[in-house]
Amino acid sequence: MPRFIGKAVVVTGAGSGIGRELALAAAGRGMSVAVSDIQNGPLAETEAMLKDMGVATVAVCADVSRSGDVEWLAKNAWSELGPISIVFNNAGVGGKGGLLWEASPEDWEWTLGANLRGVVNGIRSFVPRMLSEAGSDDDFRGIVVNTASMAGLVNAPLMGAYNASKHAVVSISETLSHDLALVTDRVTCSVLCPAFVPTGIARSEGTRPAGFGNGDLSKAQALAQSLSDKAVAGGKVTAIQVAELTFNAIGRGDFYIFPHPAAVGSVRARNNDLLEGKGPSNPYAAKAGLIESLKGALAT
Numbered sequence: 674m675p676r677f678i679g680k681a682v683v684v685t686g687a688g689s690g691i692g693r694e695l696a697l698a699a700a701g702r703g704m705s706v707a708v709s710d711i712q713n714g715p716l717a718e719t720e721a722m723l724k725d726m727g728v729a730t731v732a733v734c735a736d737v738s739r740s741g742d743v744e745w746l747a748k749n750a751w752s753e754l755g756p757i758s759i760v761f762n763n764a765g766v767g768g769k770g771g772l773l774w775e776a777s778p779e780d781w782e783w784t785l786g787a788n789l790r791g792v793v794n795g796i797r798s799f800v801p802r803m804l805s806e807a808g809s810d811d812d813f814r815g816i817v818v819n820t821a822s823m824a825g826l827v828n829a830p831l832m833g834a835y836n837a838s839k840h841a842v843v844s845i846s847e848t849l850s851h852d853l854a855l856v857t858d859r860v861t862c863s864v865l866c867p868a869f870v871p872t873g874i875a876r877s878e879g880t881r882p883a884g885f886g887n888g889d890l891s892k893a894q895a896l897a898q899s900l901s902d903k904a905v906a907g908g909k910v911t912a913i914q915v916a917e918l919t920f921n922a923i924g925r926g927d928f929y930i931f932p933h934p935a936a937v938g939s940v941r942a943r944n945n946d947l948l949e950g951k952g953p954s955n956p957y958a959a960k961a962g963l964i965e966s967l968k969g970a971l972a973t
């Protein structure tokens with residue numbers, strides 16, 4: 674069980690939702706906290722909340738899809754707060770859903786940039802520093818927590834780029850865990866896989882950087898947006914609960930973190946399909962009438 678008090682943590686995507694709650698939960702455990710986000714205003718709000726809690730904090734506005742920004746975050750966090758014990762590679766976007774063949778190159782670039790390259794950049798900037806710290810201080814323990822999603826383990830329709838980005842995060846996390854184990858037992862990795870949580874994720878279009886073109890929504894893209902609005906707003910586990918569950922899980926040394934254990938049944942179903950040589954069952958099949966209603970809406 675890691676001792677959190679007096680340690681330092683970095684959280685990306687800390688201006689909202691799960692990231693903000695991870696930062697506040699870390700502060701509540703007596704950790705100093707470096708927070709980062711692509712949005713300055715929400716980031717400053719989180720920073721003010723942390724300062725009110727009396728913990729040492731540093732806020733760095735950074736776009737995780739840019740390796741230079743993440744390196745700048747790591748440099749600042751390390752020099753202001755000392756060795757970073759936990760990095761939460763959490764920033765992400767919902768992307769634009771819809772039928773796969775309608776996604777533009779910019780849609781892919783935006784979604785993979787934030788969700789996949791963000792995690793890659795976090796690993797590249799933080800892991801070597803953690804390994805170096807572990808090499809010189811026997812007491813140092815480092816944990817990399819990558820935020821994936823249940824969408825990294827099953828593939829619901831109309832969210833192809835998001836699914837691909839999150840499957841990649843699960844893949845990278847498993848590989849990172851193996852790679853780390855080859856060289857140290859003092860730095861480990863976990864992967865957070867929530868289902869729907871009521872946060873700002875369904876409104877990520879507002880954070881899409883200029884030059885990544887929004888464009889009009891097709892019928893399927895509008896349908897995907899309204900499905901995700903409804904599912905996210907109806908999420909029964911709050912971001913505060915996700916943060917608490919996550920700290921409890923890393924305290925136990927869990928690799929997979931599932932804030933929605935009931936959703937794991939869909940992973941079992943997918944794996945069974947795969948092992949039994951069947952085609953993929955639609956994860957929406959268990960939701961009475963949903964697939965038929967989607968077909969109907971797309972046909973009109």
Ligand SMILES: NC(=O)c1ccc[n+]([C@@H]2O[C@H](COP(=O)([O-])OP(=O)(O)OC[C@H]3O[C@@H](n4cnc5c(N)ncnc54)[C@H](O)[C@@H]3O)[C@@H](O)[C@H]2O)c1
Pocket residue numbers: 685686687688689690691692709710711712715735736737738763764765766767786787791820821822823866867868869870871872873874875877880905908912
């Ligand atoms: N909310 C859900 O239902 C849900 C489910 C599964 C996984 N997740 C994942 O949880 C993570 C956090 O999302 P959330 O639900 O708290 O959403 P959120 O929109 O409330 O918070 C995400 C934060 O990331 C920031 N961000 C977006 N792009 C960025 C970039 N390129 N660089 C830096 N910051 C960036 C946003 O400004 C925002 O503050 C994401 O990786 C998301 O994919 C969310």
